[in-house]
Amino acid sequence: MSQKPILRALSGERLPVPPVWMMRQAGRYLPEYRATRAQAGDFLSLCYNPDLAAEVTLQPIRRYGFDAAILFADILLVPQALGADLWFATGEGPRLSTITDAAGVAALKPVDAIHDTLNPVYETVRILARELPPEVTLIGFAGAPWTVATYMIAGRGTPDQGPAHAMKAADRVAFTQLIERITDATIEYLSAQIEAGAEVVKLFDSWAGSLKGADFDDFALAPARRIIAAIKARHPGIPVIAFPREAGPRYAGFARASGADCVALDNSVSADWAAAEVQKDGCVQGNLDPRLLVTGGAALETETRRIVQAFSKGPHIFNLGHGITPEADPENVTRMLAAIRG
Numbered sequence: 001m002s003q004k005p006i007l008r009a010l011s012g013e014r015l016p017v018p019p020v021w022m023m024r025q026a027g028r029y030l031p032e033y034r035a036t037r038a039q040a041g042d043f044l045s046l047c048y049n050p051d052l053a054a055e056v057t058l059q060p061i062r063r064y065g066f067d068a069a070i071l072f073a074d075i076l077l078v079p080q081a082l083g084a085d086l087w088f089a090t091g092e093g094p095r096l097s098t099i100t101d102a103a104g105v106a107a108l109k110p111v112d113a114i115h116d117t118l119n120p121v122y123e124t125v126r127i128l129a130r131e132l133p134p135e136v137t138l139i140g141f142a143g144a145p146w147t148v149a150t151y152m153i154a155g156r157g158t159p160d161q162g163p164a165h166a167m168k169a170a171d172r173v174a175f176t177q178l179i180e181r182i183t184d185a186t187i188e189y190l191s192a193q194i195e196a197g198a199e200v201v202k203l204f205d206s207w208a209g210s211l212k213g214a215d216f217d218d219f220a221l222a223p224a225r226r227i228i229a230a231i232k233a234r235h236p237g238i239p240v241i242a243f244p245r246e247a248g249p250r251y252a253g254f255a256r257a258s259g260a261d262c263v264a265l266d267n268s269v270s271a272d273w274a275a276a277e278v279q280k281d282g283c284v285q286g287n288l289d290p291r292l293l294v295t296g297g298a299a300l301e302t303e304t305r306r307i308v309q310a311f312s313k314g315p316h317i318f319n320l321g322h323g324i325t326p327e328a329d330p331e332n333v334t335r336m337l338a339a340i341r342g
């Protein structure tokens with residue numbers, strides 16, 4: 001089992017060819033994904049249909065032979081499991097009922113209730129644990145509390161996370177209670193994924209970069225540390241990947257401070273900088289600009305090789321700096337893999 005390339009990299013081993021997977025590898029750039037989503041009806045129905053969610057998780061593994069499969073679900077299922085209304089407006093992204101004050105936080109369901117909603121996700125994990133090829137690692141995931149809170153407070157994605165910053169300033173006590181509730185729910189959710197067969201878990205803090213100074217410590221680092229400590233206490237040996245996106249200089253030291261086994265890097269930091277400042281503490285994951293999978297050409301191959309080279313002296317999992325976009329050309333993924341694997 002521990003021979004799987006992703007698990008070897010996560011345990012700190014430098015591999016001659018880095019293992020690879022892609023954020024959003026099951027997604028709209030693939031015609032087979034679009035067909036299965038149409039069969040499910042819509043995105044959320046796909047997330048809650050274990051057979052079809054497992055099918056779309058497996059599609060990129062069959063097509064490309066990635067080293068990891070990431071559970072098909074969404075970070076916003078946790079707010080829904082805590083009682084928020086959630087829907088996806090076609091072409092516009094997620095919409096949720098909003099939380100703006102202490103009463104909104106108090107009205108959330110207790111953490112124990114989340115499994116009533118999330119049980120189908122655990123069933124997806126059980127199917128995948130049976131069906132994945134033996135060399136492929138199954139990654140479970142959740143949104144980090146700050147990122148999830150930004151959606152619960154604003155009711156949608158926001159360019160600057162303004163509503164969440166405003167609630168933090170207006171009522172820090174209620175805001176902190178919300179972060180705590182999501183933190184507790186995330187621990188239970190990730191634990192259940194691991195019990196169902198996830199071998200690694202990843203925390204997505206997509207909006208970590210908008211937390212500055214002490215706020216970064218309080219609302220990005222501290223919740224990650226609490227979640228990782230709880231997971232490691234309950235499930236010793238399960239590696240955790242943390243993705244404090246756009247953390248910039250705060251990527252340095254994040255693995256040590258949070259307890260994560262690996263830090264995922266977005267493409268705003270240079271691979272040379274990260275090799276010196278982040279990889280010295282252990283495995284790193286990243287960080288090809290996903291736009292190169294749209295534009296392709298020589299730049300895709302040059303940049304892929306440059307990243308492999310920059311991280312070649314330590315443990316590295318090749319990935320993108322953010323999710324692959326619907327406009328990406330599936331042939332460019334094949335070219336990227338050829339540049340990595342030779």
Ligand SMILES: Cc1c2[nH]c(c1CCC(=O)O)Cc1[nH]c(c(CCC(=O)O)c1C)Cc1[nH]c(c(CCC(=O)O)c1C)Cc1[nH]c(c(C)c1CCC(=O)O)C2
Binds near residue numbers: 093
């Ligand atoms: C912020 C966030 C969300 N979801 C997620 C994040 C954190 C990572 C990031 O920053 O991208 C994480 C996520 N979302 C999805 C996964 C599945 C695993 C994977 O393939 O990576 C994961 C890990 C599926 C998805 N989640 C979503 C899709 C597209 C939905 C569709 O099929 O129409 C997929 C495949 C929808 C989604 N879900 C979310 C948004 C903002 C959107 C709309 C934007 C978009 O359409 O790309 C919330």
